[in-house]
Structures are given as C-alpha cells and as structure tokens.
Amino acid sequence: MSTYAATMSPDTSPVQPDLPDKENFVDLAHRLGPQMAGRAMQVDSDNVFVSDSFATLKEEGLIEAGVPRELGGGGAEIPELAEMLRVLARDCGSTALAFSMHTHQVATAAWRWRHQNALLLEPLLRRVAAERVILLSSGGSDWIGGSGEAEKVEGGFRVSGRKKFTSGAEAGNILMTSAIYEKDDGSRSVIHFGVPMASANVRIEQTWNTLGMRGTASNDVVLDDLFVADASVAFSRKAGEWHPVFQTIATIAFPLVYAVYLGVAESARDIAIDIARGRPQADPSLAGRLDTELRAAQLAHRWMLDIVALNAPSAHTVNEVMIGRSLVARHAIAAVELAMELAGGASFYRAAGLERRFRDIQGARFHPLQAGPQAHYAGATALGLSTAKVY
Structure with a gap:
C-alpha cells in the first residue's frame, strides 16, 4: 500500500483480542492483493473470469468474513469489509467487484440477523461459514421493479427469467433472485428466493463482452421453468415500490x-x-x-x-x-x-x-x-x- 493510501485509510478493523494469531481481513487483503495483481492483466486481456483469485478468496477464508462469529464466521463488520474490498480493488478491480456482490449479501443478512432478529437467515449464514458457499446477486436485473415471471402452481411457483449482470456466475453456489407474480386481480408482487446454480433449470449464457470489469464475468443467468417451493420464498413485496x-x-x-x-x-x-x-x-x-x-x-x-x-x-x-x-x-x-x-x-x-x-x-x-x-x-x-x- 502506498504511503498516500495508508494516510487516507482509517483503522476501521474491529479489535480481535480473542484471536491474536489471526490476520484481520484488511491485512489479509493486503497480503493477497499482489497475487491478484499478477493475474489481472491477463484475465482482462482474455476476457475470462477471475477464477484463480476467487479460489484464493475461498482458500484464505474471506468468503465467510462477514458471517457473525456466533455462526462460525469471521465476524467482520461493514467498515472492515469495505476496507477489505477497497484494498483488493487496488490490485484487481474485477476480483473486488465480483466479490462485493457476495460480500454485501452476507453483510446484509448478518445485519438483519443481529439487528432485526431475522432468524430465518441463520441457516444460510451458517452454510456460508461452514461450506464457504458463494452467493450470487442478480443485481440490476432484480432492482425495485423486479424481473422474470412466476406462475403459481400447486406447492409453489414456476419461474422463468433472464438475470443480467450476475457477477461471478460460474463460481457461485446460490443465486439470490426474484420474479414477478401477477395475481388474478391484476396486482403484481415480487417473490424472493434462492436458486441452486447446480439446478438443471438454470444455465449461464456468455454475454459479458464489455468495456471494463471484464474479469467479473457478469454473464446472464437464465431460469427456465424452475420450480420454487412455497417454503423457499423468503418474502414477497409489491412490484415497483420500495420495501x-x-x-x-x-x-x-x-x-x-x-x-x-x-x-x-x-x-x-x-x-x-x-x-x-x-x-x-x-x-x-x-x-x-x-x-x-x-x-x-x-x-x-x-x-x-x-x-x-x-x-x-x-x-x-x-x-x-x-x-x-x-x-x-x-x-x-x-x-x-x-x-x-x-x-x-x-x-x-x-x-x-x-x-x-x-x-x-x-x-x-x-x-x-x-x-x-x-x-x-x-x-x-x-x-x-x-x-x-x-x-
């Protein structure tokens, strides 16, 4: 890290007195960054995913950084996670941006678990910590307006849709996504759920040929007549309105x-x-x-x-x-x-x-x-x- 960056980076990492032999995640990002920098130019030139860098993130325990310690994770709070991503981005923007899509979902779930007693998120957070599950975000595809179609069937929904800008799709385990359900009265709601990327009804289409952030491989993920059980719907909301x-x-x-x-x-x-x-x-x-x-x-x-x-x-x-x-x-x-x-x-x-x-x-x-x-x-x-x- 340059002297300049050091002077402008406040020490926001939580003190970890119970783990004196463990690097905090910012220090770990500083150590790993040069490896990622060495790959970044070739990944960008070849227009491929930063797969080796994601493997490093998983091996070094950054995947579970934002999971509360009580649930088996690293216990990093949002300022430390932000600084971790900021440091990684100095060496490889694509690695950091794709990883931020996983990190923000873990951080949001952890915040809701801690501050809103959202106990339904605990099994997911424990899985991220224990299995180093990588969460994917369908990003702009699933903003407030929602995207995709959900048809009500016995026991759940049949869902089809195209989720654009899915950063790191090929490395992900679960796609956190949604679809629009139009009721008989004409009202529209959005159901939210997780999708196993290994499902036969899920495929990745190679659409990411872009100006920048090429290594994120933010390709389209297509859901084709995917069954989503009622029990798998995390919550629903009105389409086109903040919730x-x-x-x-x-x-x-x-x-x-x-x-x-x-x-x-x-x-x-x-x-x-x-x-x-x-x-x-x-x-x-x-x-x-x-x-x-x-x-x-x-x-x-x-x-x-x-x-x-x-x-x-x-x-x-x-x-x-x-x-x-x-x-x-x-x-x-x-x-x-x-x-x-x-x-x-x-x-x-x-x-x-x-x-x-x-x-x-x-x-x-x-x-x-x-x-x-x-x-x-x-x-x-x-x-x-x-x-x-x-x-």
Whole structure:
C-alpha cells in the first residue's frame, strides 16, 4: 500500500483480542492483493473470469468474513469489509467487484440477523461459514421493479427469467433472485428466493463482452421453468415500490460496492504519480487536481459508512447513501481521468495498468441509483414528496 493510501485509510478493523494469531481481513487483503495483481492483466486481456483469485478468496477464508462469529464466521463488520474490498480493488478491480456482490449479501443478512432478529437467515449464514458457499446477486436485473415471471402452481411457483449482470456466475453456489407474480386481480408482487446454480433449470449464457470489469464475468443467468417451493420464498413485496428490506439492502450494499471503485481510483492515482515523478514536464497542478478529486471521493465514501453506522435503514438512509454513491462515482471517475492526463502518453500503454483502471472505473456509472433517479430521489426527499416509486 502506498504511503498516500495508508494516510487516507482509517483503522476501521474491529479489535480481535480473542484471536491474536489471526490476520484481520484488511491485512489479509493486503497480503493477497499482489497475487491478484499478477493475474489481472491477463484475465482482462482474455476476457475470462477471475477464477484463480476467487479460489484464493475461498482458500484464505474471506468468503465467510462477514458471517457473525456466533455462526462460525469471521465476524467482520461493514467498515472492515469495505476496507477489505477497497484494498483488493487496488490490485484487481474485477476480483473486488465480483466479490462485493457476495460480500454485501452476507453483510446484509448478518445485519438483519443481529439487528432485526431475522432468524430465518441463520441457516444460510451458517452454510456460508461452514461450506464457504458463494452467493450470487442478480443485481440490476432484480432492482425495485423486479424481473422474470412466476406462475403459481400447486406447492409453489414456476419461474422463468433472464438475470443480467450476475457477477461471478460460474463460481457461485446460490443465486439470490426474484420474479414477478401477477395475481388474478391484476396486482403484481415480487417473490424472493434462492436458486441452486447446480439446478438443471438454470444455465449461464456468455454475454459479458464489455468495456471494463471484464474479469467479473457478469454473464446472464437464465431460469427456465424452475420450480420454487412455497417454503423457499423468503418474502414477497409489491412490484415497483420500495420495501423495508430493500431499504436495508441499499443502505448496506452500496458502501461496499463503491469501496471497490474508490480502490480503483486510488490505485490509478498511485500509478500516475509514480509515472509523473519521472517526467520533467509533468504538471504539478494536475497532480493537485487529481488528489483533490480523490479526496472528495474518499470523503463521500466515509459519509456512506457513517450512514451505515446509524443502524437505522430507512428512506432517509437510502437517500444519504445514494448521494454518497453519486459523489464517489463522479469524483472517482474524474480522478482517474486526471491520472491518465498526468501520466501522459504512458497511460495509453496497457502495461502501465492505467487504461484498465480507466475502463474499470466507468462501471461506477451504472449501478442503482443512476444519476437521473438518484437526483429525483434526493429532490423528492428535499421537497417532502413520496420516494416510494423512485428507483
């Protein structure tokens, strides 16, 4: 880690006096990062999944990092998980982003188990810890509007649908997803459930051919006439409206996901500064503007974590986290653009690593809430209007 990154990374890791011989997960990420950095360029070039890096995460015990210790996990809280992802992203953005999709689901389930007495989540969390089960998120496919179709049949539902942006699909064990059920009266609800990726009614289609974050292999997962038993439905909600569970998910998940983009921007800054030190014509004002943009992204991300620390997910916390998400994205993207400019022509060469980070950082634009809906949500909040259907 650079001196710069060290000065800007608060020590948010929980003290672990009962395990003095065990690395915390941030230190572990620092140790493992160089291995992942060595693979990142080839994975990006070949447009394949970061499978070796995910195997390392599993072998080293990071899969269960966010599971409470009482349930057999690592007991890492959200600030430590965010810092872990931020560190991993400095070496391989794709590994960190794909892993954030598992991590945020574990962290959300752990938070609900601890703070909302959601005991139905305990078996899943225990499985993650004991078996190192990897959870997949269907991400933007299953945002507030929902996707896919569920038909009511005896004992459950028949579900079909295409789940886009399923990061790390080939490494996952359970897809946490949903489908829309239209009732006889015309009302629409969304049922939520887990899908074993080994099911014969589930397949991965290789659709991920993208500008950046290539190693996430965020391919489509297709559900084809999959039976979901009534007992397997975790909860249901109105389609197209915010639900308290989604307020919790949004509040907890996005500080973790955007820790990745912050780490990408920080690594771009360090590369550019190293290059610029060897260029007599380098413009100090560019370096200053770069650090100013990066500091804004860091402060916005710290705000997101401050909101999580309130332990009170609501429409208010969604608004504050999403403001932070937009600011992290805006300033991180600007920082990487300035890093390219500061490094000059050297940044155009793939070997320098800057152009990959330039491509990877663009992904920060596309997670919910994107710029338009986020501004609408913030504006509606400011004016005292309903945000129930703003997403």
